[in-house]
Amino acid sequence: MERTWRWFGKNDKITLDMLRQIGVEGIVTALHDVPNGEVWTREKIKDLKDYIESYGMRWSVVESLPVCESIKYAGPDRDQLIENYKESLKNLSLEGIHTICYNFMPVLDWARTDLDHKNPNGTTNLYFSHAEFAYFDICILKRKDAEKSWSEDILKEVERLKETMTPEDDHKLVENIIVKTQGFVSGNIKEDDEHPVELFRQLLDLYKGISKEQLRENMKYFLEAIMPVCDEYDMYMCVHPDDPPFQILGLPRIVTCDEDIQWFLKAVDNPHNGLTFCAGSLSAGAHNDVQELARKYASRTWFVHMRSCHIFKDGNFTEASHLGGRADLIELARIFEKEEEGRADNPNIARLPMRVDHGMTMLGDAERGYNAGYSFLGRMFAMGQVQGIIATVDRELGKPFHQPGFWEE
Incomplete structure (x- = not known):
């Protein structure tokens, strides 16, 4: 090759x-x-x-x-x-x-929740947490009926995250999911956009009613x-x-x-x-x-x-x-x-x-x-x-x- x-x-x-x-x-x-x-x-x-x-x-x-x-x-x-x-x-x-x-x-191109997840040897790697992604979906993006997309176990973890996540944590999650991993790949969201979450909601709205078959x-x-x-x-x-x-x-x-x-x-x-x-x-x-x-x-x-x-x-x-x-x-x-x-x-x-x-x-x-x-x-x-x-x-x-x-x- x-x-x-x-x-x-x-x-x-x-x-x-x-x-x-x-x-x-x-x-x-x-x-x-x-x-x-x-x-x-x-x-x-x-x-x-x-x-x-x-x-x-x-x-x-x-x-x-x-x-x-x-x-x-x-x-x-x-x-x-x-x-x-x-x-x-x-x-x-x-x-x-x-x-x-x-x-x-x-x-959304590739999706991760943590861009600097610690490995046992001290290096870092990309990481995807279902609970953190669900928290983003439900609590930050506030997608309608988002809870229906997640299992009971994940929803319980989201409730626990609500008690510990700070505004700084929320901001980092937004950066990781829809800014830093997307701006240089798809161009849909750029790093200098002032309201990335709102722009992201508008993009999602374009797919209302679009099924897998469609x-x-x-x-x-x-x-x-x-x-x-x-x-x-x-x-x-x-x-x-x-x-x-x-x-x-x-x-x-x-x-x-x-x-x-x-x-x-x-x-x-x-x-x-x-x-x-x-x-x-x-x-x-x-x-x-x-x-x-x-x-x-x-x-x-x-x-x-x-x-x-x-x-x-x-x-x-x-x-x-x-x-x-x-x-x-x-x-x-x-x-x-x-x-x-x-x-x-x-x-x-x-x-x-x-x-x-x-x-x-x-x-x-x-x-x-x-x-x-x-x-x-x-x-x-x-x-x-x-x-x-x-x-x-x-x-x-x-x-x-x-x-x-x-x-x-």
Whole structure:
């Protein structure tokens, strides 16, 4: 697999010079300065592509070309936004970029309640608490009938939290759930917005009456509309699983499990309609057998996120070591390295891009202003672990392992 890294553009505190020194081959990025829904021009794409290539790497994956909320809930401007999307896909292809990671999650991208949860070794990681998320839902967001979404045990924990949570705690929860994890990803909420909770309520209101079935149909409509362009220009769309992989805030989530993946692949049965296999998102759901899903859907996987989650007895979960947790990354490397062997005939997908994800915060990462979940040293540590896994698996399979930046035998 091609070792890639999510990079947030020329203003990212993690520079391309740093990345080429740690064995990164490909860059996963986007035109973060282009507002959602606008066309990505060839000029802007080429400028960033040339900049990446000047450091000896390639722009391997777009993560992401955002699917606007209006496409997801079928707003009146949906068709025009899809036309813009198709034009951006064409322009990316003409500049030699063929893999697009996107998501179809309404309003909220990945969700966590604690961005600095202490690990036993003194590092920190992302963490999801059902009780704290329910407290946010019921007491801060004040979503109508929110209590009906939660079990009696969780509601009892919410009552206990009401006695201890301070205004500062409430503010931090808002920051963690709808500001720090969303502003640099989806653009729906920005860090300088004065009333993020109210803006968030307005976004939720857009999905009133949208069922899981309706959201599925909206996804199918979008995919069917763009597939002719994908066929003509050989563009590989790979949807990211919902994170976490279960329903939240009364919103439908439609990429959470085996049945969901099977549905969207069959609904638009085209090889250009595929999956981003995020082992972390999938392993956060106790209902998912991650290794079995990898075996089943490897042939329709165009991008891999190598990370793993640990689920506690109470259902809360955290990012695990890249050598631990519910996702067996060693076995996943075997599955995807074998799958990659059959793709040599198509240069656009001959290498299967892989990136490590959501690394620990460690050794001063916290003071360097990195985006939440995207530390440098923590991800570099994870990359080293995964590089070792891939090198071992390649030797098992008799495949050469290339480490850029070193003298070759």
